[in-house]
Amino acid sequence: MEMRPGLSDSEVAQRLSRYGFNELPGGDKKNIWVIVVEVIREPMFILLISSSLLYMLLGDYREGLMLLSFILVIIFITFYQYQKTERALEKLKNLSSPRAKVIRNQQVVRIPGREVVPGDILSLAEGDRVPADARLLEINHVFVDESMLTGESIAVQKMLNASEEIGMVFSGTMLVQGRALAEVTETGVYTQLGKIGTSLSNLHTEETRLQVEMKKLIRSLLWIGVGISLAVFLAFYLTRGGLVKSILNALSTSIAILPEEFPVVFTVFLAIGAWRLSKIHVLTRNPSAIETLGSTTVLCSDKTGTITQNRMQIMQLYSQGQLVDEADFKQEKAKLEPLIHAAELASHASSLDPMELAIFQTRHSLGVEVSPSLSLVHEYPLSTDLLAMTQVYQMDNGIQVGYSKGAPEAILNLCRLSADERALLGEVLEKMASMALRVIAVGKTDDLVGDFPVNQRDMKYQFLGLIGLQDPIRPEVPLAIQECFHAGITVKMITGDYPKTATSIAKQIGLRNADHVLSGEELLQLSDEALKNCIGEYSVFARIKPEQKLRIVNALKQNNEVVAMTGDGVNDAPALKAAHIGIAMGNKGTDVAREASSLVLLDDNFASIVAAIRSGRRIFDNLQKAMSYIISIHIPIIGLTLLPAMFEFMPLLLLPLHIVFLEMIIDPICSVAFESEVEERAIMSRPPRDVRTTFFGFKLLFRSIVRGLLLLSTVLVVFWFSWKEGHSDNEIRAISFSALIIGNIFFIYSSLSNTRSFIHVFIERNAMALFVSITAILVLLAIVYVPYLQSLFSFEFPGFGHFRLVLLSSISLLVVLELVKWGRNKL
Numbered sequence: 001m002e003m004r005p006g007l008s009d010s011e012v013a014q015r016l017s018r019y020g021f022n023e024l025p026g027g028d029k030k031n032i033w034v035i036v037v038e039v040i041r042e043p044m045f046i047l048l049i050s051s052s053l054l055y056m057l058l059g060d061y062r063e064g065l066m067l068l069s070f071i072l073v074i075i076f077i078t079f080y081q082y083q084k085t086e087r088a089l090e091k092l093k094n095l096s097s098p099r100a101k102v103i104r105n106q107q108v109v110r111i112p113g114r115e116v117v118p119g120d121i122l123s124l125a126e127g128d129r130v131p132a133d134a135r136l137l138e139i140n141h142v143f144v145d146e147s148m149l150t151g152e153s154i155a156v157q158k159m160l161n162a163s164e165e166i167g168m169v170f171s172g173t174m175l176v177q178g179r180a181l182a183e184v185t186e187t188g189v190y191t192q193l194g195k196i197g198t199s200l201s202n203l204h205t206e207e208t209r210l211q212v213e214m215k216k217l218i219r220s221l222l223w224i225g226v227g228i229s230l231a232v233f234l235a236f237y238l239t240r241g242g243l244v245k246s247i248l249n250a251l252s253t254s255i256a257i258l259p260e261e262f263p264v265v266f267t268v269f270l271a272i273g274a275w276r277l278s279k280i281h282v283l284t285r286n287p288s289a290i291e292t293l294g295s296t297t298v299l300c301s302d303k304t305g306t307i308t309q310n311r312m313q314i315m316q317l318y319s320q321g322q323l324v325d326e327a328d329f330k331q332e333k334a335k336l337e338p339l340i341h342a343a344e345l346a347s348h349a350s351s352l353d354p355m356e357l358a359i360f361q362t363r364h365s366l367g368v369e370v371s372p373s374l375s376l377v378h379e380y381p382l383s384t385d386l387l388a389m390t391q392v393y394q395m396d397n398g399i400q401v402g403y404s405k406g407a408p409e410a411i412l413n414l415c416r417l418s419a420d421e422r423a424l425l426g427e428v429l430e431k432m433a434s435m436a437l438r439v440i441a442v443g444k445t446d447d448l449v450g451d452f453p454v455n456q457r458d459m460k461y462q463f464l465g466l467i468g469l470q471d472p473i474r475p476e477v478p479l480a481i482q483e484c485f486h487a488g489i490t491v492k493m494i495t496g497d498y499p500k501t502a503t504s505i506a507k508q509i510g511l512r513n514a515d516h517v518l519s520g521e522e523l524l525q526l527s528d529e530a531l532k533n534c535i536g537e538y539s540v541f542a543r544i545k546p547e548q549k550l551r552i553v554n555a556l557k558q559n560n561e562v563v564a565m566t567g568d569g570v571n572d573a574p575a576l577k578a579a580h581i582g583i584a585m586g587n588k589g590t591d592v593a594r595e596a597s598s599l600v601l602l603d604d605n606f607a608s609i610v611a612a613i614r615s616g617r618r619i620f621d622n623l624q625k626a627m628s629y630i631i632s633i634h635i636p637i638i639g640l641t642l643l644p645a646m647f648e649f650m651p652l653l654l655l656p657l658h659i660v661f662l663e664m665i666i667d668p669i670c671s672v673a674f675e676s677e678v679e680e681r682a683i684m685s686r687p688p689r690d691v692r693t694t695f696f697g698f699k700l701l702f703r704s705i706v707r708g709l710l711l712l713s714t715v716l717v718v719f720w721f722s723w724k725e726g727h728s729d730n731e732i733r734a735i736s737f738s739a740l741i742i743g744n745i746f747f748i749y750s751s752l753s754n755t756r757s758f759i760h761v762f763i764e765r766n767a768m769a770l771f772v773s774i775t776a777i778l779v780l781l782a783i784v785y786v787p788y789l790q791s792l793f794s795f796e797f798p799g800f801g802h803f804r805l806v807l808l809s810s811i812s813l814l815v816v817l818e819l820v821k822w823g824r825n826k827l
Contacts, residue, residue, distance in 0.1 A: 100131040103181075120184040126177055130169045133191040134182035136160055142178035144169055155353075157381065177351055213695050214262050228642070236645040265626050268671040273619040281586075281603040282612040289581050289598035293616025295691035296489055296581060298561045300552065303495035303505055305585065305604045306566055308471035312358035315437055316468035318428050333366050339465040340368045343442045346391055346405040349376075355440065358469055371396065378402075380456045386410055390456050392448065402445035402459060408466065411441035414456065415463040428466065436497075436504030437468035478510045480610040485512070488687035489613070490561075494541045494549060502542035513539045520544045523551065531555045549575035562691050564609065566601070567593050580691075583609060617689075618679035621754070624695065626674035628704045629751050633666055635708025636715055636740060643716075651729035653719070653736050657793060661783075662740070665776050669748055673769040681755040707817065711747055714813045715739045718805055727798055734784050734795035735802055741780050742810040745773045750817040755825055757818055 100113045103121040113131035116122075122134050124142075136142070136158055143155040155176045159166050169175075169182055171191035188194050233250035237243065274284035284290060301307055317324050319339040324332045340363050347356040363370070377400060378392040388406025395401055404411060408429055412422060432439050443461040453459055484491050491511060495502050499517045506514035520543040523531065532555045541552065549565065553575050556563045565579035573596035576582030584597035585604045594600050601608050637659060644650040718739035722732045748769060749758035761769055783789040785797055 101128070116184055116187055118184050118187060122180075122182045122184060124169070124175050124180045124182060126175055126179070129174045130171055130182075131187075132171050132184045133186040134169050134184045136167055136169060136180055136182050138181040140179045142180045143176050145174045145176050146170065176353060177348060214266060217262070217696055228638075232642060232645045239645075239648055262627065262630065265623070265630070265670045265674075269619060269623045269626070269675050272675055273615075276619070277599075277612055277615055278602070280611045280615060281601060281605065281608045282615075283586065283600040283602055284598070285594070285600060286598040290616055290619050292562065292580050292598075292691065293613050294620045295562045295689045296564045296613055297688050298490045298492060298556050298563050299484060299609065299613075300492045300494055300549075300556075300563065300565045300579075301606055301609070302566045302568065302585075303493055303497065303502070304471060305568075305587070306601070306606045306609075307477050307493060307505065307509060308473050310354070310471065310587075310604065312354040312438070312469040313472050314358050314362045314467055315435070315470045316432055317465060318432075318468075319465035323428060323431070329362070329366060333368075336366065337368050339442055339467070340366060341370060342403045342444050342464050343405055343467060344368075344370055345374070345393060346389065346403040346442060354471075355438075355469055359467070378452050380404075382406065386456060388414060388456060390445070390459075392445075392452065400448040402448060404443045404445070404456070404461060405440055405467075408439055408441040411443045411461070411463070414459075415443050415461045417463060421463075425466070432466065432468040433498070434500055434504075435468070435470075436501040437470050440467050440469070441465070442467060473505065473508050474605060474607065476605075476607040478508075480607040481510050483610055483614075483684055487613070487684040490539075492539050492541065492552075494544050494552065496544060497542055499540075499542040502540050506540045511539045513537070516540070517542050520548055523548055528555065532558045535559070546572045547574070550578055553578045562688065564613075566609070567597075568604075572596075614679065614684055617683050619675075620689070621680055621683070622674050622677050624700065625677070625751060625754065626670045627696070628700055628707075629674065629748070630666070630670055631701065631704035632708035632711065632747070632751070633662075633744060635705060636712035636743075637662065639709075639712040640715065640736070640740070649723075650719075651732060653733055655794060658737055661779075661793075662744070665741075665744065665772060668772055669769065673748070673766060673772065674752065676768055677752050677766060678764055680753065707747070707751075710813060710816060711740075711743050714743045714809045718809050721805055722798075722802070725802075727802075728796055730790075730794055730796035731798040731802075734790075734793075735798055735806065737793075737795070738780060738784060738803060739806045739809060741776060742806055743813050745776060746810045746814040747817070748773065750814055750821065754821065757821075758814060 100116050101108055101110050101123040102116060103109075103123060108123050116131045118132075120132075121137070122131070124130065130144075137160075139158055139160060142158040144158055145155050156166070158169065158178075158180070161167060168185075169180070170193060171187075172193040186192075186194075229250045233246050236250070237246035270287040270290055273290050274287065277284050277290070304310060313326075315326050317329065317336050317339060319336050322332070322335065324336060329336060340359070343359045344363050347353075347359055351357065373396055375394040376391055377394050380390040380392075380402075382389045386406075388404055388410040390402045390404040392400055392402040404414065408425070412425065417425070429439055442464045444464055446460045446462070448459070481491055493502065493506055493509075493511060495505075497505075499519055503514055503517055516538055517540045518535075518538040519541075523541070523544070526534070528551070531551060535552065535555045536559065544552075546567070549567065549572060553563055553565055557578070557580075562581075563579045564581040564583060565575050566583045566585070567573070567576045568585040572584075572593050576584060576593060576596040581599060582597035583599045583601060584593040586594075586600045586602040587604045599612065637654065640653045644652050715736055719732060719736045722735045727735065746758075749761050752758075752761055752766060752769060783793050784795055790796060
């Protein structure tokens with residue numbers, strides 16, 4: 001095919017503008033100034049800025065500027081986290097967008113499918129998925145799989161200057177044979193496939209349950225913080241006087257109470273969590289899926305391509321009256337050679353059809369030779385009224401011979417076999433079908449002379465044999481099935497195959513109750529109530545139509561199951577949308593199915609679903625630990641700002657600058673160290689989490705508060721001894737602050753895992769936790785020991801000997817936390 005002129009860069013820009021784009025998709029990243037504006041609008045930072053301005057108004061420029069510099073550091077951390085999140089999302093966007101080859105500026109370039117515009121010239125070859133509706137310009141023996149649009153599995157042959165159906169290629173379809181150039185006419189929602197999915201695009205994603213819970217908690221804490229801050233201001237002012245110090249203490253209390261880390265942690269966890277899922281070939285389209293993954297109780301999976309390998313393999317051959325298993329192919333090569341030779345000649349020379357590829361593979365493994373000098377002179381294609389195809393060749397001796405393959409009943413009719421021969425072959429077919437094999441028959445014509453008949457039926461055929469094929473199961477699936485059982489997840493296989501085929505596959509993968517099959521016809525006879533009552537008894541559903549999947553999903557949901565459902569076709573979209581977790585296929589799935597789904601399997605592999613559930617449980621666990629840590633660490637911060645207002649003998653222990661320093665530890669620890677923490681032990685040996693339980697339940701809140709009170713008590717013990725020893729206020733503040741920092745580091749090490757001891761942080765090298773803790777200790781030593789930094793933080797150096805108590809109390813806290821964890825795990 002000759003190179004056709006494509007669009008120039010200026011023409012592409014004009015067409016993008018015409019269709020509502022100012023630039024190519026993906027050009028909407030936030031810059032640093034947008035991040036700054038978003039950050040300083042948060043209540044927390046408004047309070048920090050107010051504190052710094054108040055210091056400056058009082059003439060303390062050094063402390064005010066230091067506070068502002070810390071704010072800049074936090075903005076930098078926020079920007080870094082956003083950039084990391086943005087990179088993760090960009091990688092996900094690239095994964096989710098299919099690639100397309102187009103001719104632009106007289107060159108073939110590969111671009112994301114979403115960047116194709118009307119007027120582009122597509123260069124299509126075997127195996128390419130069409131990114132947009134396009135009119136064919138040049139073709140070379142093109143066959144297109146349009147099953148996602150029509151439901152018909154037979155590839156359609158394309159021709160030029162024909163009707164719209166034959167002279168066009170449509171978005172989402174795939175070339176299974178040939179090459180073509182085509183001009184894009186419609187893209188996106190204007191394609192035939194896009195029109196089908198338009199209704200789905202109008203559905204808006206609601207806020208997740210966790211987002212709603214988090215907003216309510218933050219709103220409640222905000223009002224509590226305002227009330228407590230006013231009370232602190234009044235108490236401090238009435239007991240000690242000093243308007244400025246009272247305001248500063250009230251501001252410190254407000255900063256301490258507001259857990260502004262929640263939205264940051266939530267965003268980072270879901271974004272990086274989605275990126276981690278993509279590393280195991282699972283694309284996250286809906287963040288709520290990550291929350292729900294750990295609650296999955298029923299996993300409904302397609303068979304073809306998900307449980308199986310989506311390829312065909314020849315398992316049995318019937319030739320010359322003998323049925324031969326795969327293990328004996330080489331031993332019986334002489335008997336099988338005519339059958340394999342004929343089957344290959346009845347296939348397209350360059351094909352992506354799974355059955356024909358299986359034939360080529362078997363011929364190659366047996367070493368059967370096919371003469372390269374044979375010339376294809378005529379072809380009778382497969383048709384709906386005769387499920388057989390014949391290819392006629394010019395032999396070396398000038399004789400013409402046709403080779404045919406197709407459905408057994410079609411080939412048997414062409415061969416005009418006797419009743420006895422049909423009866424014998426019927427028994428063989430029944431035996432092969434009982435082994436879940438897909439059977440095709442192979443025949444050969446007598447020598448042909450003269451003009452070719454118009455119809456295949458007008459030729460005489462000899463019967464050569466039967467070929468039994470099977471889509472082999474993925475080797476990792478049986479282990480994944482067992483992992484689901486251990487995790488309390490019921491697996492159900494849904495297929496369009498016959499019940500015998502479904503039962504055979506179910507037994508191979510280890511499904512329980514594999515002999516108990518519910519067929520599509522039986523499902524039609526059941527009312528919704530009857531289906532709800534009996535659906536738990538079945539693990540295998542056979543001869544199921546796509547639209548029947550929705551009834552299965554709804555019946556399971558009525559039984560309070562959390563359902564994950566796989567699908568790939570247009571008609572699967574309602575079931576995918578209705579399921580708690582819709583899982584579309586990335587390789588063979590349609591755009592409509594993807595739009596309706598929460599997850600997309602990039603490798604169409606069942607084991608990837610199980611890996612995603614495991615990863616989802618890990619992400620949820622770590623998110624819950626991070627949120628629990630945020631609540632816990634705010635308890636001592638609140639306590640150390642409130643107590644000086646209540647007891648006149650206590651000096652101010654935490655100033656705004658101190659709290660900002662703590663925030664520089666808390667934010668990265670929560671959002672990165674907890675996120676990167678490895679999964680808990682036996683994570684897939686526990687039952688699914690009850691989706692009805694609240695994330696911030698009483699148990700979590702109570703445990704978080706108690707742990708926070710333990711840390712507060714540790715700091716107060718250190719404060720009491722320092723006060724009793726007669727240290728100055730600045731020395732007491734330095735010692736107490738050191739106890740909070742060191743105790744917080746030990747607290748983090750214990751909090752990272754609910755099932756492992758703190759030692760695993762060093763063994764498994766949680767790099768971020770180690771980095772932040774070492775950095776915090778070094779900076780703490782600097783601000784306690786260096787005179788200039790001492791004055792900034794209102795510290796005085798009490799001598800290193802006084803830090804023995806700090807270390808001893810922090811170790812005691814760690815021992816208590818580890819003993820409680822050990823006891824809880826033993827119960």
